[in-house]
Amino acid sequence: xxxxxxxxxxxxxxxEQRILDAAHRVFIRRGTAGARMQEIADEAGVNKAxxxxxxxxxxxxxxxxFQRTASTLxxxxxxxxxxxxxxxxxxxxxxxxxxxxxxxxxYVPGYILSELNQHPERAQQFVEALHDxxxxxxxxxxxxxxQQQIQARVSAGTxxxxxxxxxxxxxxxxxxxxxxxxxxxxxxxxxxxxxxxxFIKKRRATLPQFFLHALRP
Amino acid sequence: xxxxxxxxxxxxxxxEQRILDAAHRVFIRRGTAGARMQEIADEAGVNKAxxxxxxxxxxxxxxxxFQRTASTLxxxxxxxxxxxxxxxxxxxxxxxxxxxxxxxxxYVPGYILSELNQHPERAQQFVEALHDxxxxxxxxxxxxxxQQQIQARVSAGTxxxxxxxxxxxxxxxxxxxxxxxxxxxxxxxxxxxxxxxxFIKKRRATLPQFFLHALRP
DNA sequence: AGTGCGATTAACCATTCGGTCAAAACAAAT
DNA sequence: ATTTGTTTTGACCGAATGGTTAATCGCACT
Numbered sequence: 001x002x003x004x005x006x007x008x009x010x011x012x013x014x015x016e017q018r019i020l021d022a023a024h025r026v027f028i029r030r031g032t033a034g035a036r037m038q039e040i041a042d043e044a045g046v047n048k049a050x051x052x053x054x055x056x057x058x059x060x061x062x063x064x065x066f067q068r069t070a071s072t073l074x075x076x077x078x079x080x081x082x083x084x085x086x087x088x089x090x091x092x093x094x095x096x097x098x099x100x101x102x103x104x105x106x107y108v109p110g111y112i113l114s115e116l117n118q119h120p121e122r123a124q125q126f127v128e129a130l131h132d133x134x135x136x137x138x139x140x141x142x143x144x145x146x147q148q149q150i151q152a153r154v155s156a157g158t159x160x161x162x163x164x165x166x167x168x169x170x171x172x173x174x175x176x177x178x179x180x181x182x183x184x185x186x187x188x189x190x191x192x193x194x195x196x197x198x199f200i201k202k203r204r205a206t207l208p209q210f211f212l213h214a215l216r217p
Numbered sequence: 218x219x220x221x222x223x224x225x226x227x228x229x230x231x232x233e234q235r236i237l238d239a240a241h242r243v244f245i246r247r248g249t250a251g252a253r254m255q256e257i258a259d260e261a262g263v264n265k266a267x268x269x270x271x272x273x274x275x276x277x278x279x280x281x282x283f284q285r286t287a288s289t290l291x292x293x294x295x296x297x298x299x300x301x302x303x304x305x306x307x308x309x310x311x312x313x314x315x316x317x318x319x320x321x322x323x324y325v326p327g328y329i330l331s332e333l334n335q336h337p338e339r340a341q342q343f344v345e346a347l348h349d350x351x352x353x354x355x356x357x358x359x360x361x362x363x364q365q366q367i368q369a370r371v372s373a374g375t376x377x378x379x380x381x382x383x384x385x386x387x388x389x390x391x392x393x394x395x396x397x398x399x400x401x402x403x404x405x406x407x408x409x410x411x412x413x414x415x416f417i418k419k420r421r422a423t424l425p426q427f428f429l430h431a432l433r434p
Numbered sequence: 435a436g437t438g439c440g441a442t443t444a445a446c447c448a449t450t451c452g453g454t455c456a457a458a459a460c461a462a463a464t
Numbered sequence: 465a466t467t468t469g470t471t472t473t474g475a476c477c478g479a480a481t482g483g484t485t486a487a488t489c490g491c492a493c494t
Binding site: 015046047048050 | 443
């Protein structure tokens with residue numbers, strides 16, 4: 001019952017964070033089921049018992065890591081969509097900011113998708129985190145925001161109609177998939193890390209046009 | 218050393234197949250690392266020792282299942298691309314055939330991506346399976362085929378230029394991602410299995426237009 | 435100096451898991 | 465019916481793994 005909440009002492013900076021960071025790295029490279037508590041402890045430079053001291057079980061540690069990671073996935077996207085009003089402007093911004101973010105954390109999509117496929121229960125947790133963030137920045141539902149911005153352009157006759165569902169899935173697919181399928185693409189296209197980086201750089205520049213052109217009347 | 222190759226007897230239909238099928242299902246729902254040999258044995262209705270009799274180790278069993286699954290992923294797509302010549306016709310056919318195939322095996326993309334993220338070595342195996350199949354049907358490299366079909370339309374002035382790389386990744390993203398991210402999408406869009414099926418049905422009908430419009434001059 | 439208390443560790447435990455083995459079951463051939 | 469070679473099984477083993485515990489450490493306060 002000794003939940004470490006009132007951190008009066010702390011021999012080192014912040015152990016809990018170091019553990020979370022280490023767990024994040026190990027979960028990503030081994031998968032949640034393949035990760036070993038000992039490996040996480042080593043990576044954090046800490047005794048294995050400490051992991052249980054802070055997080056009780058492997059399952060809870062996994063939940064904590066997933067939560068932290070998932071909440072960062074769509075945060076920026078939501079912000080940008082809520083910030084702008086014209087798709088001609090928000091789509092390129094979202095795409096570029098998003099691909100920059102994913103370039104910095106290229107393994108996150110694969111991790112999230114794997115985790116969600118093997119533990120669909122976590123999807124609930126995922127969507128709640130998204131809702132919390134949405135309320136925090138005082139925005140409306142993502143689907144509604146996009147729906148309105150689509151409607152605006154459709155009414156103006158500058159865009160073909162499309163449901164917000166398909167719109168968002170198309171956008172997400174084109175941005176996220178290349179990272180989730182990174183090892184496969186690198187092998188099929190015969191490129192290395194540097195080549196992949198170049199591929200993404202070019203994609204960043206051309207994808208917004210591709211997307212917006214697709215919806216011209 | 219008793220490799221069961223000359224199958225003279227076989228008490229039951231084909232045990233090896235039943236084991237592979239069972240392993241396929243268990244690997245998909247638990248992930249390779251999370252799967253237990255005992256569970257696979259139970260699912261196949263067979264003693265655990267038999268798994269080792271036929272496949273020696275869990276790792277080899279995993280490789281066999283991955284191989285079998287991966288080889289089916291792009292086979293049809295390659296066939297259709299090699300069969301047609303005009304993108305106006307091949308793209309819709311590929312997309313629709315592909316989404317039909319994925320609808321029948323919706324968990325395959327998630328499995329392949331997870332597996333490939335945690336074992337990038339398998340990418341090699343993956344691309345070799347693809348090459349084998351390509352040679353078998355006597356087709357050229359997928360990239361080259363697509364490159365030529367793009368070039369044809371670009372020269373005719375009916376299409377904006379795009380590299381074959383980006384073309385294929387766009388196509389694959391739009392088709393595969395919704396399945397790989399199925400649990401996430403269901404949660405975000407607030408739909409159930411039936412709703413997802415409807416979503417895909419609609420997508421099947423609208424995606425080819427979206428894609429081809431994106432490349433209009 | 436001493437005490438209280440959270441943070442940290444080494445040693446340990448019970449279970450699970452992949453893998454092995456020798457015996458049993460079985461079909462085909464003689 | 466006996467033999468022969470393959471397939472299938474129950475029982476077993478050692479290592480790895482998640483988790484626990486009792487002792488130690490070190491800071492803060494007196």
